Amino acid sequence: MIETTGNPSLEVSGLAYAYPDGTQALYGVNAVIGKGERVALLGPNGAGKTTLVLHLNGILHGGLGTVRVGGLAVDPKDKKALREVRRRVGIVFQDPDDQLFMPTVREDVAFGPANLGLRGAELERRVADALERVGMLHVADRPPQHLSFGQRRRVAVATVLAMEPEILVLDEPSSNLDPASRRELAEILLGLEVTVLMVTHDLPYAAELCPRSLILSGGVIAADAPTLELLADDALLREHRLELPFGFDPVAAARAR
Secondary structure (H helix, E strand, O other): OOOOOOOEEEEEEEEEEEOOOOOEEEEEEEEEEEOOOEEEEEOOOOOOHHHHHHHOOOOOOOOEEEEEEOOEEOOOOOHHHHHHHHHHEEEEOOOHHHOOOOOOHHHHHHHHHHHOOOOHHHHHHHHHHHHHHOOOHHHOOOOHHHOOHHHHHHHHHHHHHOOOOOEEEEEOOOOOOOHHHHHHHHHHHHOOOOEEEEEOOOHHHHHHHOOEEEEEEOOEEEEEEEHHHHHOOHHHHHHOOOOOOOOOOHHHHHHHO
16 A cells, blocks of 8 residues: 555545445455545446445445545534535546536536535635636536536536535546547646546546556455556556556656656
């Protein structure tokens, strides 16, 4: 495991979980992510990545182990603490339409902070700041369904940024994006001063955005190392059913940095 410095944004210790049908998804996950780190969560389908993510803000619970966000325990029994955890951990889902449901972009981005009780000038500031950070302030009064897929994904990121989270969790952020939208989103994410956990099968995107990666396989963390180091290990990738796209050379990418 890579040593992190300072107060960690996320601490997962001994996290195990089985679904009600008896399917064991996590067998004892241990991970620490430092404040401001950008970390990719890699792994084959069925490895438990989604199950882990849903534990980070208490959507799933009831198994063994602990999760702490900025030192605050994720405890479903403590409603006040759980509310704060869900503010601190913002999840951007793979399909932006899962997060965009209001008549206008502005209303979508305002929805979360308004539920926290924000009103007036502070709410307007949150909305404008979040949209500005993703380059979408100019579409604030448009219906989200009139935007391109890439634009909707950026607005979905803004809905989370408006909550001023400590951790931004991204589920397959590059999926279904054209090359230009993929590059634009990468530039936005690189400019954010938040802790990022990116769940992805896009290994070059992980290499571009995340200096560190975790491989979750078989319900445990099977590897934790610098991303380019992991991607250069052919045997490790094969063991965990991860494949680099044709022509991508992690050694050359490392030299270019």
